[in-house]
Amino acid sequence: MKRDIFQAIADPTRRAILVLIATQALTPNALADQFDITRQAVSKHIKILNECELLEQEKVGREIYYELKIDKMKEVDQWLEQFRKIWENRFDQLDDLLTTLKSENNES
Amino acid sequence: MKRDIFQAIADPTRRAILVLIATQALTPNALADQFDITRQAVSKHIKILNECELLEQEKVGREIYYELKIDKMKEVDQWLEQFRKIWENRFDQLDDLLTTLKSENNES
DNA sequence: ATTTTGTGAAACCAAATGGTTTCGTATATT
DNA sequence: AATATACGAAACCATTTGGTTTCACAAAAT
Numbered sequence: 001m002k003r004d005i006f007q008a009i010a011d012p013t014r015r016a017i018l019v020l021i022a023t024q025a026l027t028p029n030a031l032a033d034q035f036d037i038t039r040q041a042v043s044k045h046i047k048i049l050n051e052c053e054l055l056e057q058e059k060v061g062r063e064i065y066y067e068l069k070i071d072k073m074k075e076v077d078q079w080l081e082q083f084r085k086i087w088e089n090r091f092d093q094l095d096d097l098l099t100t101l102k103s104e105n106n107e108s
Numbered sequence: 109m110k111r112d113i114f115q116a117i118a119d120p121t122r123r124a125i126l127v128l129i130a131t132q133a134l135t136p137n138a139l140a141d142q143f144d145i146t147r148q149a150v151s152k153h154i155k156i157l158n159e160c161e162l163l164e165q166e167k168v169g170r171e172i173y174y175e176l177k178i179d180k181m182k183e184v185d186q187w188l189e190q191f192r193k194i195w196e197n198r199f200d201q202l203d204d205l206l207t208t209l210k211s212e213n214n215e216s
Numbered sequence: 217a218t219t220t221t222g223t224g225a226a227a228c229c230a231a232a233t234g235g236t237t238t239c240g241t242a243t244a245t246t
Numbered sequence: 247a248a249t250a251t252a253c254g255a256a257a258c259c260a261t262t263t264g265g266t267t268t269c270a271c272a273a274a275a276t
Contacts, residue, residue, distance in 0.1 A: 010118035011264080015187075022194055029222065041265055043224060062222050062273040070198070073191045076184070079123075083181045086130055090178070119234080137252065149235055151254060170243040170252050 005075050008052040013037070014045050018054065018068055025058065025065035113183050116160040121145070122153050126162065126176055133166065133173035 009015050017031055028046060032039040046066060049055050054072045058065045117123055125139055136154060140147040154174060157163050162180045166173045 004120075006120075006123065007118050010114050012112075012114075013264085015114065019190065022191060027222075028224090037264085038266065039223085040225090040267085044264075047224085064223070068191075070191060070195050073188065074195065077188055077192065080181065080185055080188070082127065083130060083176075083178060084185065087178050087182065121234085135252075136254090145234085146236065147253080148237085148255090152234075155254085172253070 003048060003051055005052050005054065005072060006079075008049055008054055009076065011045070013042075014049060017042070017045055017049065018073075021055075021066055022068045022070065025056075025067035027063045027065055029063075031066075111156060111159055113160050113162065113180060114187075116157055116162055117184065119153070121150075122157060125150070125153055125157065126181075129163075129174055130176045130178065133164075133175035135171045135173055137171075139174075 009018070013035060016034070020026060020031060020034060028039055028043050031046075032042040035042065046055065049066075050057075052072070054069055056067050056069050058067075117126070121143060124142070128134060128139060128142060136147055136151050139154075140150040143150065154163065157174075158165075160180070162177055164175050164177050166175075
């Protein structure tokens with residue numbers, strides 16, 4: 001099963017996990033406390049996120065702290081770039097139109 | 109089945125469709141030509157994209173032209189914003205560190 | 217030394233997913 | 247009028263998904 005970051009963020013629970021571990025490392029148990037699913041289900045989500053290279057982990061005794069590899073999120077940002085170009089371009093065009101209308105109005 | 113834009117972009121074929129119709133409206137048949145799947149399969153993807161309110165359609169005779177509702181893509185951008193804040197902040201911190209090191213070097 | 221705790225992995229399951237083939241129907245073409 | 251084309255929808259199917267329960271094992275706590 002080859003998974004990518006877009007599949008990783010498709011699931012709402014995984015998106016929530018990513019937000020939680022974006023600023024602080026957390027253990028699977030700590031994460032499971034935040035949801036209405038078993039610790040094992042969270043573990044499976046972690047496994048998927050790990051396969052997508054979205055996580056860094058640090059083992060402390062018998063606990064494992066997972067934190068977001070935030071740079072990986074930039075891949076989504078990069079994919080969005082092509083659409084951002086379009087909507088920014090359209091905004092500029094709208095801006096131009098409004099400017100034109102305004103100046104035409106001033107001249108009348 | 110409640111679907112959202114993150115599920116919509118999880119599938120690689122759907123992502124390709126979104127790119128294709130970002131700048132020009134296309135019919136299901138025209139889209140199907142671009143992939144190795146049946147027109148009906150494309151139709152199902154279109155249905156999903158439509159449910160996520162990602163499409164505008166215009167009927168011309170017996171053809172239906174689909175185009176991307178680009179503003180909807182901003183939802184992904186907005187979700188990314190929280191992570192962007194973090195990585196920009198970390199970049200600033202790195203920048204500060206480098207500046208500090210440089211000035212310390214000049215003073216020695 | 218025994219028990220408790222934190223974890224990953226496996227076996228299992230119902231539901232969702234992404235594809236196909238088949239069909240009905242509206243619109244163009246001949 | 248008959249045929250061809252464009253489309254959506256339904257029935258069907260294998261695979262994937264997201265969850266569960268159960269298990270094995272290492273590390274703490276008692």
